[in-house]
Amino acid sequence: xxxxxxxxxxxxxxxxxxxxxxxxxxxxxxxxxxxxxxxxxxxxxxxxxxxxxxxxxxxxxxxxxxxxxxxxxxxxxxxxxxxxxxxxxxxxxxxxxxxxxxxxxxxxxxxxxxxxxxxxxxxxxxxxxxxxxxxxxxxxxxxxxxxxxxxxxxxxxxxxxxxxxxxxxxxxxxxxxxxxxxxxxxxxxxxxxxxxxxxxxxxxxxxxxxxxxxxxxxxxxxxxxxxxxxxxxxxxxxxxxxxxxxxxxxxxxxxxxxxxxxxxxxxxxxxxxxxxxxxxxxxxxxxxxxxxxxxxxxxxxxxxxxxxxxxxxxxxxxxxxxxxxxxxxxxxxxxxxxxxxxxxxxxxxxxxxxxxxxxxxxxxxxxxxxxxxxxxxxxxxxxxxxxxxxxxxxxxxxxxxxxxxxxxx
Ligand SMILES: Cc1ncc(COP(=O)(O)O)c(C=O)c1O
Numbered sequence: 001x002x003x004x005x006x007x008x009x010x011x012x013x014x015x016x017x018x019x020x021x022x023x024x025x026x027x028x029x030x031x032x033x034x035x036x037x038x039x040x041x042x043x044x045x046x047x048x049x050x051x052x053x054x055x056x057x058x059x060x061x062x063x064x065x066x067x068x069x070x071x072x073x074x075x076x077x078x079x080x081x082x083x084x085x086x087x088x089x090x091x092x093x094x095x096x097x098x099x100x101x102x103x104x105x106x107x108x109x110x111x112x113x114x115x116x117x118x119x120x121x122x123x124x125x126x127x128x129x130x131x132x133x134x135x136x137x138x139x140x141x142x143x144x145x146x147x148x149x150x151x152x153x154x155x156x157x158x159x160x161x162x163x164x165x166x167x168x169x170x171x172x173x174x175x176x177x178x179x180x181x182x183x184x185x186x187x188x189x190x191x192x193x194x195x196x197x198x199x200x201x202x203x204x205x206x207x208x209x210x211x212x213x214x215x216x217x218x219x220x221x222x223x224x225x226x227x228x229x230x231x232x233x234x235x236x237x238x239x240x241x242x243x244x245x246x247x248x249x250x251x252x253x254x255x256x257x258x259x260x261x262x263x264x265x266x267x268x269x270x271x272x273x274x275x276x277x278x279x280x281x282x283x284x285x286x287x288x289x290x291x292x293x294x295x296x297x298x299x300x301x302x303x304x305x306x307x308x309x310x311x312x313x314x315x316x317x318x319x320x321x322x323x324x325x326x327x328x329x330x331x332x333x334x335x336x337x338x339x340x341x342x343x344x345x346x347x348x349x350x351x352x353x354x355x356x357x358x359x360x361x362x363x364x365x366x367x368x369x370x371x372x373x374x375x376x377x378x379x380x381x382x383x384x385x386x387x388x389x390x391x392x393x394x395x396x397x398x399x400x401x402x403x404x405x406x407x408x409x
Pocket of ligand 1: 124125126127129150152194198223225226254255256262263264
């Protein structure tokens with residue numbers, strides 16, 4: 001199993017060299033030796049929708065840059081100005097010396113954008129999930145978590161003192177059953193799910209989760225990492241998409257995708273955000289999001305307001321690719337968003353297919369165990385507002401040729 005770590009419990013243990021496991025770790029070396037290692041490909045330059053890697057131009061369909069704003073002239077200009085104004089870094093936690101007036105401006109703007117009372121900005125989305133979940137869930141509380149939630153949610157649940165109970169992916173009946181069985185054993189309870197699932201591209205059954213939260217007296221937490229900029233009016237996310245924003249207690253998000261930068265946030269009611277601000281250790285003891293990153297997100301919010309055509313382009317491109325892949329005979333699972341997985345099945349075939357794509361000028365990423373179930377390895381593709389028809393037609397032509405060569409279609 002690729003990169004899977006197991007933990008043995010209980011004595012007796014024999015004393016041994018701590019680094020022995022590093023010397024005997026073969027998974028990645030096996031792929032390197034087989035010439036299909038698809039990770040850490042250095043990007044030499046980028047326009048967003050295309051990149052230069054290993055000296056050649058490739059169409060990028062492996063990013064999370066849904067709106068293509070990393071290269072928007074206004075966004076780049078705002079980032080440069082912020083460096084002139086504040087410098088390059090904050091050199092400390094917001095709690096102590098690293099709090100900028102622009103962090104606070106961003107929090108106010110995001111709270112308004114999302115329709116929540118308050119917001120707290122972290123240095124990454126990973127830290128936002130880890131910090132918020134671990135400080136909210138006490139010893140007598142429980143988290144009810146979708147099986148396909150992101151790794152940062154899983155890390156948050158591991159740090160939390162209370163228990164975590166998982167339910168079948170996006171299956172409200174499964175959630176109802178585990179809540180019927182377990183809810184009464186705990187004081188507080190939180191239902192946690194991604195708004196858009198990052199590998200399969202499907203949208204959470206938010207109306208179902210809202211019903212469960214009300215029926216079983218739980219709070220509801222939605223990770224909108226892949227929904228912001230994608231779902232809802234002007235990219236306001238899953239709550240806006242379903243017109244259920246008020247029913248979500250906490251909205252978590254990241255700036256590392258549509259908002260073209262790095263950083264994360266959690267938004268909700270004033271008291272809960274105030275509590276997280278003074279309790280989340282990943283917020284208090286980690287350096288603040290840098291000035292250029294903050295300015296980038298503020299300008300992305302302006303662009304989202306001023307240029308509604310970016311959302312139209314994003315969805316036009318996503319719908320085209322879903323339609324064409326399906327017509328070719330690819331299994332794109334239950335994808336409903338610009339994330340379109342292409343099911344390959346066998347793990348080694350998936351690595352070989354990814355390599356063939358790369359050599360043909362298409363940069364995509366494989367998803368294997370444990371991120372995908374055994375025998376269901378896939379290639380994750382994702383589309384941007386700034387892909388041209390020429391880019392997309394080229395990608396389709398390559399997939400048509402390789403799909404037949406690899407006997408996938
Ligand atoms: C669903 C989800 N949540 C959280 C994160 C973490 O966000 P960040 O990249 O800001 O650490 C990611 C990033 O991959 C994600 O896909």
